[in-house]
Amino acid sequence: MMGVSARRDPSMRRRIHPVVACAVLAAAVGIAPAVGIAPAAHAAETPLVIWTDATRAPVLQTQFAKGYDGHPVTVVVKELPAIRAELKTVTVETAPDVIWAENDWTGDLASSGLVRKLPLSATLKARFAPRTLDGFKFGFSYYGIPVMYENVALITNAALVPTPPKTFAALSKKALALKAAGKVDIGLAVAQGTAGNAYFMNPLFTGLGGYVFGKNAAGSLDAYNIGIDNPTFRANMPKIDKWNATGLINSSVDEKAATAAFIAGRAPFWITGPWNRAELQGLTFQYRISPIPVIKTGIAPSPFLTIKGFMVTKFADEHGVLKSSQSMVRKVLSGDVLQTKIAALTERPPANLSSTMGRLAQAFAVAGTDGAATPNIPQAGAIWGPLGKAWSSSTSGAGAVPAGQSFAEAQAAVAASVG
Numbered sequence: 001m002m003g004v005s006a007r008r009d010p011s012m013r014r015r016i017h018p019v020v021a022c023a024v025l026a027a028a029v030g031i032a033p034a035v036g037i038a039p040a041a042h043a044a045e046t047p048l049v050i051w052t053d054a055t056r057a058p059v060l061q062t063q064f065a066k067g068y069d070g071h072p073v074t075v076v077v078k079e080l081p082a083i084r085a086e087l088k089t090v091t092v093e094t095a096p097d098v099i100w101a102e103n104d105w106t107g108d109l110a111s112s113g114l115v116r117k118l119p120l121s122a123t124l125k126a127r128f129a130p131r132t133l134d135g136f137k138f139g140f141s142y143y144g145i146p147v148m149y150e151n152v153a154l155i156t157n158a159a160l161v162p163t164p165p166k167t168f169a170a171l172s173k174k175a176l177a178l179k180a181a182g183k184v185d186i187g188l189a190v191a192q193g194t195a196g197n198a199y200f201m202n203p204l205f206t207g208l209g210g211y212v213f214g215k216n217a218a219g220s221l222d223a224y225n226i227g228i229d230n231p232t233f234r235a236n237m238p239k240i241d242k243w244n245a246t247g248l249i250n251s252s253v254d255e256k257a258a259t260a261a262f263i264a265g266r267a268p269f270w271i272t273g274p275w276n277r278a279e280l281q282g283l284t285f286q287y288r289i290s291p292i293p294v295i296k297t298g299i300a301p302s303p304f305l306t307i308k309g310f311m312v313t314k315f316a317d318e319h320g321v322l323k324s325s326q327s328m329v330r331k332v333l334s335g336d337v338l339q340t341k342i343a344a345l346t347e348r349p350p351a352n353l354s355s356t357m358g359r360l361a362q363a364f365a366v367a368g369t370d371g372a373a374t375p376n377i378p379q380a381g382a383i384w385g386p387l388g389k390a391w392s393s394s395t396s397g398a399g400a401v402p403a404g405q406s407f408a409e410a411q412a413a414v415a416a417s418v419g
Helices: 057-063 080-087 103-111 130-136 168-180 198-207 231-236 238-246 255-263 274-281 314-318 322-332 336-344 359-367 378-394 403-418
Strands: 048-052 073-077 098-102 144-150 153-157 188-190 213-215 221-226 269-272 287-290 304-312
Touching: 048 057, 048 080, 048 322, 057 073, 057 336, 080 098, 080 103, 098 103, 098 322, 103 130, 103 144, 103 304, 103 378, 130 144, 130 304, 144 322, 144 336, 153 359, 168 188, 168 238, 188 198, 188 255, 198 269, 198 378, 221 378, 221 403, 231 238, 231 403, 238 378, 238 403, 255 269, 255 274, 274 359, 287 359, 304 322, 314 322, 378 403
Parallel strands: 048 073, 048 098, 188 269
Antiparallel strands: 098 304, 144 304, 153 269, 153 287, 213 221
């Protein structure tokens, strides 16, 4: 994410569920025990230390019970936000060699020198779709291997609408008809709230021709090519004003309200992701998961992909285990079988194209086919507040700020922040 992690932070993205540590480490000295290694087996070898969350830890403990490349493996459990924060303050002695990370940390950690480049062969790169692999690319280099990802999709109440609409115009027509008939209260349940939510709204933003950052010659995001108020999007802004005027979208609907309305059968369409899998599995009516339908011909709506994977830190170099750490990530943590196991823990699509997944994950994966990784450059944190506010203020019902004005203001605010 960038100064703010991108999915559903206060301004945009998914919840980060609290994790419960699966091991209590020796707090007095700050050293975690090696996992599954006989004390004498690698007594003279430096351990490879992995920081991961509690959900992933058991899989890694099993995978590396006998160590790796002649080194014992220590798995240290930390909450995801703590991994990023503590990497900047940890001492060399207690630092990790490999971390479980979000792709949007890449630019920040790479520019700070906290993670090492991860050279990838053409064969290895071919195992992943560019949209997930590039999430860990910064400049001309890769800094991590993707393991799993998530994105929003359109959820359709099949009892109200048997077949998901193929176009956004059809969605709008059906939603407003059901609302006029008193069968639903909300036309399109998409979470915003007072601050707005640029993460959830991104398929609509991109579907109208908007983009947050363009790319430079290296293929990386260009912080000075800001597309919030680009000509194509500007020409399509009247649609936002129409969505507001007709009541199809209203920013007063926050995540709680959007979820409640769909569960109660009072919204025919819902934009959400696999973090709501428990709610989906508990529905009393049939539903369909599909991509966000086309708004403008020739422009594919693109949801953000929040990607998680493994990165090698600078401390691996200082510990003298850089080659082994890079090998672990490239040869083991990139594998299809292991990625299948890790992604299945939370029913997310695995990144390795040869991995397998369940029906729910597969449906969201299809919906994310045209997705793009959440921005990973250090300046990316500047977009979420202004872009979320632009959506919120232009879809607030009576008295809403015209989209032309709200998005122009967002463009100016981001440009001023980037400098």
